[in-house]
Amino acid sequence: MTKSNDKTALRYTQTLLAGLWRENPVFRLLLGMCPTLAVTAAVKPAFTMGCCVIFVLLCSNIIVSLMRNLLKPHLRILMFTLTIATFVTIADLFLKAYLPRMSEMLGPYVPLIIVNCIIICRAEACASKNPLLVSVIDAVGMGLGFTLTLCILAAVRELLGTGKIFEIHVMPEAFVPWAAMSMPVGAFITLGLLLGLVNKVTGKKA
Amino acid sequence: MNKISYFIKQSWLLIVASFFFGLLIAVTNAGLSPRIIQNKINKRNRLVTGLLPDARNFVPVDSEIVIQSIEGRKTKVEVFKAVAENEECVGWSFNAAGPGFADKIELVVAVDANFEKIAGFDVLSSNETPGFGDQIKQDYFRDQFEGAPAEALKLVSLGEPTEIDSQIVAISGATVSSEAVVEIVSHSVTQIGEQIRQKGILGHDQK
Numbered sequence: 001m002t003k004s005n006d007k008t009a010l011r012y013t014q015t016l017l018a019g020l021w022r023e024n025p026v027f028r029l030l031l032g033m034c035p036t037l038a039v040t041a042a043v044k045p046a047f048t049m050g051c052c053v054i055f056v057l058l059c060s061n062i063i064v065s066l067m068r069n070l071l072k073p074h075l076r077i078l079m080f081t082l083t084i085a086t087f088v089t090i091a092d093l094f095l096k097a098y099l100p101r102m103s104e105m106l107g108p109y110v111p112l113i114i115v116n117c118i119i120i121c122r123a124e125a126c127a128s129k130n131p132l133l134v135s136v137i138d139a140v141g142m143g144l145g146f147t148l149t150l151c152i153l154a155a156v157r158e159l160l161g162t163g164k165i166f167e168i169h170v171m172p173e174a175f176v177p178w179a180a181m182s183m184p185v186g187a188f189i190t191l192g193l194l195l196g197l198v199n200k201v202t203g204k205k206a
Numbered sequence: 207m208n209k210i211s212y213f214i215k216q217s218w219l220l221i222v223a224s225f226f227f228g229l230l231i232a233v234t235n236a237g238l239s240p241r242i243i244q245n246k247i248n249k250r251n252r253l254v255t256g257l258l259p260d261a262r263n264f265v266p267v268d269s270e271i272v273i274q275s276i277e278g279r280k281t282k283v284e285v286f287k288a289v290a291e292n293e294e295c296v297g298w299s300f301n302a303a304g305p306g307f308a309d310k311i312e313l314v315v316a317v318d319a320n321f322e323k324i325a326g327f328d329v330l331s332s333n334e335t336p337g338f339g340d341q342i343k344q345d346y347f348r349d350q351f352e353g354a355p356a357e358a359l360k361l362v363s364l365g366e367p368t369e370i371d372s373q374i375v376a377i378s379g380a381t382v383s384s385e386a387v388v389e390i391v392s393h394s395v396t397q398i399g400e401q402i403r404q405k406g407i408l409g410h411d412q413k
Contacts, residue, residue: 067219067223070219071219072216072217072219075216075217075219075220078220079219079220079223082220082223082224082227083223083227085227086227086230086231089231089234090230090231090234093231093234093235093238093242094234094238096238096242096245097238097241097242097245098241100242100245100249107333108333
């Protein structure tokens with residue numbers, strides 16, 4: 001009895017940790033590159049984007065997991081998109097109502113969560129095949145992994161691009177901000193270097 | 207009949223889910239839309255206060271003002287009278303929109319109390335090319351409207367931007383966006399000015 005309990009607990013922990021590192025959506029699966037490049041000029045928008053993705057991922061995984069036995073194989077993608085679009089619209093309305101400035105800053109990238117590959121990938125690969133609890137844990141793990149990666153990337157870019165973190169000055173006075181880091185080129189360079197670093201650490205060969 | 211039952215068998219989940227999700231969005235929207243509208247009004251008032259610093263309150267004008275939009279449709283415009291603390295009229299403001307380079311440009315335009323000079327404009331929403339077209343938000347371009355006559359403005363590609371007249375110097379390399387803004391402003395200012403004078407709203411307020 002305890003042995004099987006241990007086994008399930010281990011499986012849940014593994015599912016949770018998979019999203020954070022082993023199957024990290026950005027660093028290991030290279031999914032969701034559009035928001036990764038577009039909203040990481042500062043930590044605040046990146047964090048907000050991450051929270052939106054966690055919300056949508058969680059809701060869509062719950063719904064998809066609940067109706068996984070009713071899905072017709074050829075209509076499943078349609079159902080996934082419908083579910084995801086619903087929750088993205090709700091998240092977008094919430095941002096517009098409670099964080100209007102952030103909503104303006106993120107602009108089209110909030111509605112674009114609908115086509116974020118991470119969410120549809122988790123619906124297809126996990127939620128449509130697994131029971132509710134596993135799907136929820138998977139969503140939390142993947143969502144946190146995504147948010148964390150976005151924040152790391154944004155922290156590097158904000159620090160070098162403006163000398164601030166979370167809009168608070170941290171760099172010494174003499175530091176001259178590298179404006180390029182706040183621009184798209186900074187996103188590509190930082191992402192490339194971080195990916196290289198991750199591959200180096202994991203010993204992955206190109 | 208067979209076909210219908212097959213269709214329903216295959217797609218009942220989709221139909222039910224669409225209804226359910228539609229309802230969910232409708233409820234959320236109904237709950238949040240007052241707040242979203244209030245946010246928009248706040249933003250607008252904040253922008254207009256930047257253009258008319260003395261304004262404390264914005265009173266909507268009673269009579270209906272309908273202008274011909276740039277696309278040729280008749281559109282109702284809500285004009286607001288900006289009043290200072292001592293109830294004196296300090297200017298007028300209204301929203302104006304028109305096609306930009308990539309998307310609709312929505313502006314808020316402010317005019318002085320006599321409807322003779324433009325007090326300035328600000329961008330409510332636009333989707334112009336970052337770095338080029340979106341320079342319409344910059345002071346260099348916007349300052350040219352401040353104090354310009356409230357009549358049809360003209361866009362020129364070369365000139366002195368610091369000179370305040372009916373000639374507006376385009377932002378470099380992006381004439382489409384500059385042209386759009388100039389057109390939206392002159393289009394709305396001329397038509398609304400004419401109607402406000404015609405309906406005696408202006409004269410009435412001067413007393």
